[in-house]
Amino acid sequence: MSIPADAPILTSAAMREAEAACAVQGTPLSELMELAGVAVADIAWRMGAGAPILILCGPGNNGGDGYVAARVLAARGVAVRVAALAEPATDLAKSARAGWSGPVETIDAALASAPLIVDALFGVGLSRPLAHDLTLLLRRFVGRRVLAVDVPSGVESDGNADWMPPLAADVTLALSALKPAHVLLPTAPACGRVLLAPIGIAPHGTMRTLPPLKAATPAATAHKFNRGMVLVFAGPMPGAAGLASASALRAGAGYVVLEGSERAPLSAIITESDARFGERLSDPRVGAVVIGPGFPAGDELLFDVEAALDSGKPLVLDAAAISAALPRLCETPCRAILTPHEGEFARAFPELYGSKIDRAKAAAVRTGAVVIYKGADTIVAAPDGRVVAAWPGSPWLATAGTGDVLAGACGAMLARGGDAFDAAVAAVGWHIAQAARIGRGLVADDLVRE
Ligand SMILES: NC(=O)C1=CN([C@@H]2O[C@H](COP(=O)(O)OP(=O)(O)OC[C@H]3O[C@@H](n4cnc5c(N)ncnc54)[C@H](O)[C@@H]3O)[C@@H](O)[C@H]2O)[C@@H](O)CC1
Numbered sequence: 001m002s003i004p005a006d007a008p009i010l011t012s013a014a015m016r017e018a019e020a021a022c023a024v025q026g027t028p029l030s031e032l033m034e035l036a037g038v039a040v041a042d043i044a045w046r047m048g049a050g051a052p053i054l055i056l057c058g059p060g061n062n063g064g065d066g067y068v069a070a071r072v073l074a075a076r077g078v079a080v081r082v083a084a085l086a087e088p089a090t091d092l093a094k095s096a097r098a099g100w101s102g103p104v105e106t107i108d109a110a111l112a113s114a115p116l117i118v119d120a121l122f123g124v125g126l127s128r129p130l131a132h133d134l135t136l137l138l139r140r141f142v143g144r145r146v147l148a149v150d151v152p153s154g155v156e157s158d159g160n161a162d163w164m165p166p167l168a169a170d171v172t173l174a175l176s177a178l179k180p181a182h183v184l185l186p187t188a189p190a191c192g193r194v195l196l197a198p199i200g201i202a203p204h205g206t207m208r209t210l211p212p213l214k215a216a217t218p219a220a221t222a223h224k225f226n227r228g229m230v231l232v233f234a235g236p237m238p239g240a241a242g243l244a245s246a247s248a249l250r251a252g253a254g255y256v257v258l259e260g261s262e263r264a265p266l267s268a269i270i271t272e273s274d275a276r277f278g279e280r281l282s283d284p285r286v287g288a289v290v291i292g293p294g295f296p297a298g299d300e301l302l303f304d305v306e307a308a309l310d311s312g313k314p315l316v317l318d319a320a321a322i323s324a325a326l327p328r329l330c331e332t333p334c335r336a337i338l339t340p341h342e343g344e345f346a347r348a349f350p351e352l353y354g355s356k357i358d359r360a361k362a363a364a365v366r367t368g369a370v371v372i373y374k375g376a377d378t379i380v381a382a383p384d385g386r387v388v389a390a391w392p393g394s395p396w397l398a399t400a401g402t403g404d405v406l407a408g409a410c411g412a413m414l415a416r417g418g419d420a421f422d423a424a425v426a427a428v429g430w431h432i433a434q435a436a437r438i439g440r441g442l443v444a445d446d447l448v449r450e
């Protein structure tokens, strides 16, 4: 599974707006469909490697893309067959159908398979789950190589429903932009390897996939304090804060103080008693404060979170500190990154609904903070509407303590100054890159080793 880096993501509504804008600027939609069909044919040609191809066409423009691809593949001498669910229903699909001179078979129990199936049944226009009989017919092709056009058919492209496609794709060719379903669970794994065909629409939007990691080499003039000083509060479970403090150093902070614990995993970390708490919060060199890892919910946490909020410092609020800070954040936003996992998000924002992207955006608006809504399909959302989706991340991160490491990395990135959203995105990218580098057998401590 893979996804193009730094690629645009659009909802179906935004996609239709972009299409309309394109038409206004003088590019006919038939031209876009031609480009889409050729792009599908190119990938099918490579995947098929000379073997016969069966293209399944739906009634809308997704089906239209399929007819164009069939025409292009046939012209290249490929043994291509077309089977349709219904007659084309849009003008564009009708003219694409008219351009296909071969036979059109029916999608029924007698339909013969092929080594490569091109799924051009439904794209962003799917409005309800697939009918049960169609689902059963399509399941007969499970095990064949599948190229999905735009999205695997059956998937609700905005990520608002968990409808699973009967045919998971090996490759999905996203047209113009990725869609939320490509980067959100449970549908993302069914999209396989996602490729993007930029077919002439310039997608304007604020959602993207994770950008490539930038190597952050310190400036020649760097000194330890201007690389970022991070203060990590240790709660009653100091291991978690230890991981966060080591991670802050490894992710590039110049100076890290672990407050309230003597158990630092690296000797370069300064440990102090929590009696110096107030004093450190007013230390002008401290660029970010990390609080939450290893803290159970309770009065002590509430007191420390209040003090951290009062200090006006940029904050990373993890685990129980998220709910503790919520009432204050909703009143007075501050420069903060919140890092909830699924359970913490549900506790803090039980009233939010919609796709994971919608909920992350709403949480960011409500708190005025950047939200890293963690999981295999991590979403980073800013209050101004920017979103980065981190699917597929690294599944080796599914182990205890890796969230503490992410919180520490956020502290390092935030302490450098600059935009909190960019800091959160950089931390998520660093976390995944570390995990990908280590891979098999990873435990959280490995992420903070050299
Ligand atoms: N935006 C773009 O850049 C372009 C998009 N194109 C294609 O156009 C697609 C969208 O086309 P459409 O809006 O026509 O939508 P679709 O082709 O995705 O499907 C809509 C059609 O399916 C029917 N339908 C919806 N749900 C159904 C269900 N569960 N069972 C049976 N029928 C159902 C609808 O009544 C309608 O006829 C995109 O996914 C993409 O493949 C390309 O043709 C060209 C450019």
Ligand SMILES: Nc1ncnc2c1ncn2[C@@H]1O[C@H](COP(=O)(O)OP(=O)(O)O)[C@@H](O)[C@H]1O
Binding pocket: 341, 374, 375, 376, 377, 378, 392, 393, 394, 395, 396, 397, 398, 399, 400, 401, 402, 403, 404, 405, 406
């Ligand atoms: N399957 C997965 N694929 C990619 N990333 C994952 C996966 N499972 C978990 N993660 C990441 O691992 C981290 C786990 O954090 P969290 O649940 O807070 O763990 P802990 O509290 O034990 O530190 C998060 O950054 C999350 O996004």
Ligand SMILES: [K+]
Binding pocket: 062, 119, 120, 121, 122, 123, 148, 149, 150, 151, 152, 153
């Ligand atoms: K499709």
